[in-house]
Amino acid sequence: xxxxxxxxxxxxxxxxxxxxxxxxxxxxxxxxxxxxxxxxxxxxxxxxxxxxxxxxxxxxxxxxxxxxxxxxxxxxxxxxxxxxxxxxxxxxxxxxxxxxxxxxxxxxxxxxxxxxxxxxxxxxxxxxxxxxxxxxxxxxxxxxxxxxxxxxxxxxxxxxxxxxxxxxxxxxxxxxxxxxxxxxxxxxxxxxxxxxxxxxxxxxxxxxxxxxxxxxxxxxx
Numbered sequence: 109x110x111x112x113x114x115x116x117x118x119x120x121x122x123x124x125x126x127x128x129x130x131x132x133x134x135x136x137x138x139x140x141x142x143x144x145x146x147x148x149x150x151x152x153x154x155x156x157x158x159x160x161x162x163x164x165x166x167x168x169x170x171x172x173x174x175x176x177x178x179x180x181x182x183x184x185x186x187x188x189x190x191x192x193x194x195x196x197x198x199x200x201x202x203x204x205x206x207x208x209x210x211x212x213x214x215x216x217x218x219x220x221x222x223x224x225x226x227x228x229x230x231x232x233x234x235x236x237x238x239x240x241x242x243x244x245x246x247x248x249x250x251x252x253x254x255x256x257x258x259x260x261x262x263x264x265x266x267x268x269x270x271x272x273x274x275x276x277x278x279x280x281x282x283x284x285x286x287x288x289x290x291x292x293x294x295x296x297x298x299x300x301x302x303x304x305x306x307x308x309x310x311x312x313x314x315x316x317x318x319x320x321x322x323x324x325x326x327x328x329x
Contacts, residue, residue: 111191111205112184114224115214119202121146122155122170129166131155144204144215145175151204151212153178181206184213188224191216235264236289237307240280240296241271247278255299261286271304279304 121144122131131143141157153175163173180197181204182190191203195218202215240252253263264283271277284292289306296303 109188109224110184111182111186111188111203111216112213114188114191114216114220115205116217116220117214119143119215119217121212123147124152124169124171126170127166128155128160128163128168128170128173131170132157132160132166140201140217142176142200142202144202144212145170146212149211151178151181151206151210154180154200154202176200180204182216183208188216188221191221192218195221234287235283235285236287236292238282238284238289238292238296239304239306240282241274241277241302241304242280243276244278247280252280252282252296252301255295255301256282256284256292259286259292259295261292 118138119140120134120138122134124145124147134143135141135157142154144154145152154177155170155173156176159173159176177198177200180194180200180202182194184205184207195201195203201218203218203221204215205213207213247268249263249266256263262285264285266283267281269279269281271279286292293303293306
């Protein structure tokens with residue numbers, strides 16, 4: 109799950125001498141709104157479609173443009189989580205990947221990163237999602253797993269985030285290998301766990317729609 113594994117080789121880098129009209133042509137061809145800029149093997153930032161249109165000069169060289177997000181990069185051995193984090197911080201749909209000598213290797217798109225993230229969290233596996241609220245001091249995945257496994261259910265993956273309703277608490281989101289939640293909910297509540305929400309799979313939803321829906325619910329986006 110390291111960044112270099114998800115480099116998209118279909119995204120070409122621009123050079124400083126390239127004209128912005130060429131950049132627009134490439135963006136249209138590969139259906140993206142931005143492209144990386146590289147000089148001497150070094151990542152300099154991104155040219156965006158919006159920026160080009162605001163300049164309204166198709167013959168302008170890329171070197172004459174103030175590039176976006178020069179810090180939107182990760183090292184090749186960083187986890188895919190770091191790619192998504194850097195993209196979010198820079199409000200970018202791409203993240204550049206460089207080696208430890210800062211040589212440009214390519215970019216990871218958010219589509220590819222989210223797909224990898226979803227796979228790592230077992231989003232596509234059959235099962236329900238339950239969201240618990242608790243103090244961090246009360247958090248013990250071992251204990252919670254023991255309780256859930258007492259109902260012949262296993263935790264496929266887990267995700268911790270801040271509870272927006274209480275800064276002193278966390279939200280623990282669990283993907284389980286069962287779709288029926290009634291007994292699991294009752295058991296967790298009997299042990300004093302507060303259930304914020306739960307999601308069960310529904311029939312009649314297309315595979316792609318289900319994948320996206322499950323990911324958004326899991327991340328509470």
